[in-house]
């Protein structure tokens with residue numbers, strides 16, 4: 001059937017997973033060099049096609065997107081999300097949910113710009129907390145994660161938590177445990193039959209119950225804040241307010257078939273948390289890591305803010321277009337760190353002809369983002385951290401189509417606008433206020449990320465020295 005080539009013999013049950021010898025994302029790149037931009041691997045019971053390189057990926061997700069809108073029936077989608085919410089729905093149901101969330105998030109980022117208000121408030125808290133360490137070595141990653149979680153809490157149900165609040169600490173603990181159990185290579189994803197092994201040895205029941213608890217927690221948080229719904233409201237305080245109002249409207253109008261209901265609302269809100277917290281926090285942490293490693297660049301970023309914004313008022317979203325080096329630095333951070341190295345799985349709902357091969361219906365399709373963000377033919381020196389690759393000789397920002405950390409096509413990241421606003425506002429605030437130094441003079445923290453399917457920085461501490469005004 002003209003299937004893409006595979007890396008070797010697929011064994012019963014495990015498929016090709018026994019061939020993962022190196023760091024998984026390195027292994028995927030090694031196979032790309034041997035087999036080309038399109039190849040297939042059997043991951044447990046799932047037949048997957050790995051797509052590499054900008055041309056092939058854009059052809060798949062721009063030209064064939066209608067055939068790639070569904071998720072395969074993985075445990076996470078089926079039993080975790082119960083095929084509800086933006087991340088798990090497919091086809092027309094996904095379209096309704098996606099368009100509702102997209103327009104709601106867009107509205108929250110316009111006019112009064114509720115998103116920017118939430119982020120700025122949280123950035124102030126971040127600065128105060130870092131300042132309190134008085135230049136002593138500090139691991140900022142947990143602090144940044146809680147701030148970013150609070151931004152999503154604000155955007156979804158107008159609430160923020162103190163960083164020592166038991167509710168938010170418990171939430172983060174559960175989410176961490178969930179990620180540990182459902183990470184891309186975990187048994188629950190690829191070996192669904194293991195759920196019949198007694199004593200929950202492969203943690204299927206634990207995953208299910210964490211999902212249920214998280215959705216219940218969100219429901220509790222939402223319920224308290226939104227007892228009153230006014231159907232004539234056209235402006236919303238947050239995502240749950242928009243949902244609850246629209247649910248009532250659909251009820252009033254007796255709309256029979258819709259995904260705008262409580263179950264999808266909770267699943268979508270959970271998806272915003274799951275997809276929007278670690279990704280954004282990890283990018284901010286990588287950015288600080290790169291600043292420490294390139295003090296000259298950090299200095300240039302500070303000078304730019306000093307010139308454009310000054311030191312007396314906080315950077316605001318209206319400064320974004322003027323802070324060109326910072327924009328280029330954020331782009332390079334996203335390219336270099338590539339915090340989501342592999343896309344989520346998509347199900348081919350029809351045969352797709354691509355790159356001289358046929359991806360047959362029922363196959364799961366995955367994207368290797370390293371193959372684009374670290375492609376030598378696009379970037380020349382992809383392994384060098386160099387923000388000026390995004391600036392022209394006049395200092396204007398160059399937008400490169402190959403910079404796709406938020407994926408490409410209609411099912412790309414729905415939170416891109418929020419994430420970009422967060423990266424800009426948090427980092428501008430940090431650069432303006434502090435000089436970040438390594439924990440010990442002359443000993444730079446490693447830029448080599450943790451090994452695995454996701455990308456996080458290896459733990460490191462910084463000394464944050466307040467800049468004199």
Ligand code: HEM
Pocket residue numbers: 086087088098271272273275276277279280283339340343344345405406407411412413414415416418419
């Ligand atoms: C730097 C931060 C972020 C990065 C690099 C990132 C990256 C991505 C990527 C690559 C995808 C596509 C995954 C796939 O192919 O299935 C995605 C999807 C998604 N992202 Fe983000 N994301 C970020 C921040 C956010 C934020 C802040 C939110 C929430 C407000 C969010 C919500 C989502 C959701 C819900 C999806 C699934 C969309 C769908 O299935 O229609 N992300 N993201």
